Amino acid sequence: MKTAVIYYSYSGNTHRAAHAIMDFLKNKNESAIAVRIRPLREVTSFFGQCKEAFLAKKPELYRTLIDLKDFDRIILGSPVWAFKPAPAINTYLDQCGSLKGKEAISFVTYGSGAGKEKALLIMKKGLLAKGARVTGTMSFQQGEDAGECRRKAKKIL
DSSP states (O other), rough: OOEEEEEOSSSHHHHHHHHHHHHHHHHHTEEEEEOOOBSSSOOOOOHHHHHHTTTTTTOBBBOOOOOTTOOOOOOOOOHHHHHHHHHHHHHEEHHHHHTOEEEEEEEESSSSSSTTHHEEEEEEHHHTTTOOOOEEEEETTTTHHHHHHHHHHHHOO
């Protein structure tokens, strides 16, 4: 199975979780790539980020992998901001091609945990709208070590 782990990370928490998932997949001898998506203009204040997320903004992204036809599984990750995924995820879901017939899993990283279920639901709806078959979700709290992230991945993957 060929997997694309696609994620947005501002502070590094989601990056660490994505790479723990990648390590888990590689230890299973699965083919996987990690794709970090980035907005062209990044809002850097906490309240500004929350406002952008709350308003479901869709920032322009640097060029990134949007043609996913060669992948069997898509794993999409985001931090939770204002009970929602980061705005870059909204843009990515709009721009990526069809996910018809592909397995999809979403994950979020969070500090307090408030809003993680809503953010996962928003991501699930976006993946379903693209035709994906959503088979699971994961959530990782800020500060969880890579071993704990891999244990959570093992339950879903």
